[in-house]
Amino acid sequence: MIAGVDEAGRGxxxxxxxxxxxxxxxxxxxxxxxxxxxKLTPGAREVLYREVLRVSECVNYVVVEPYEVDRYASRGLLNALELDYTARLIELCPADVYYVDSPDVxxxxxxSGLSFLTGRRVVALHKGEKVPQVAAASIVAKVVRDRLLEVVKREVGDFGSGYPSDRKTVEWLRAGLVPRECVRWSWGTVGKLFK
Incomplete structure (x- = not known):
């Protein structure tokens, strides 16, 4: 059995x-x-998400809230955060080998860090989406994240993509319209806005 791990929303x-x-x-x-x-449209991701759930032996995910991302990122430990949470996920889906899209250069x-933490065989790759299980994990992570953002947008309005390069997101942050608990306060974008 092969498993794949990927994330959405690191940046x-x-x-x-x-x-x-x-x-x-x-x-x-x-x-x-x-x-x-x-490389997929939101509609295509939704269709594939349902199909991945149907054909896979195990699918699981973890949602790391902005305050937890801040806790690690403010100390320069974003890769450690992914190690910790990925190790927890690996424990939930039994497989012979785990292919992981590596956030580390x-x-x-x-x-090796994941193998040490889990006692499992882990192969980390750059561009890991070439492994179908990693690509499927990429889709699951992105759909879950997009759905969570849509819930917030239904409550407060469309603040854009949530990325620091998005002008609409920056305008909403500057105006204080994005709920505080949804913001990564350790990001440089936020620091520049409120100087």
Whole structure:
């Protein structure tokens, strides 16, 4: 059994980080057309999300709220955050090997860290979405994150993508319209806005 792990929302200034794991038959996932979630439209991701749930042996995810991201990021430990939460996910989905899209520039170091923490065989890769299970995990993480952001937007209005490069997001942050608990206060974007 092969499992894949990927995340969505590492870089935004608004919203959670979502990390997902998918274990299952790579050929079945490949036939669905899974690939990096960034290369799919929101509608295509939703369709594939349902199909991934249907054909996979195990699917799970963790939502890391902005305050928790801040707790790690303010100390320069964003990779450690992903190590911690990814190790927890690996425990939830049994597999023989886990392929992980590495956030660390040194993929081998990241994979070794996960292997040490979990006692499992982990292979960390850059551009890990070439492994169908990682691509499926990418889709799951992105759909879950997008759905969570939509809940907030229904309550407060459309604040944009949540990324620091999005003018609309920055305008909403400057005006104080994004709920405080949804903001990553340790991000430089926020510091520049409120100097």
């Amino acid at each position: 935004p200034v608004v919203g959670p980080l979502v990390i997902a794991v998918v274990a299952g038959d790579g050929e079945a996932l490949r036939r669905l057309g899974v690939r990096d979630s960034k 040194d993929a081998d170091r990241y994979g």
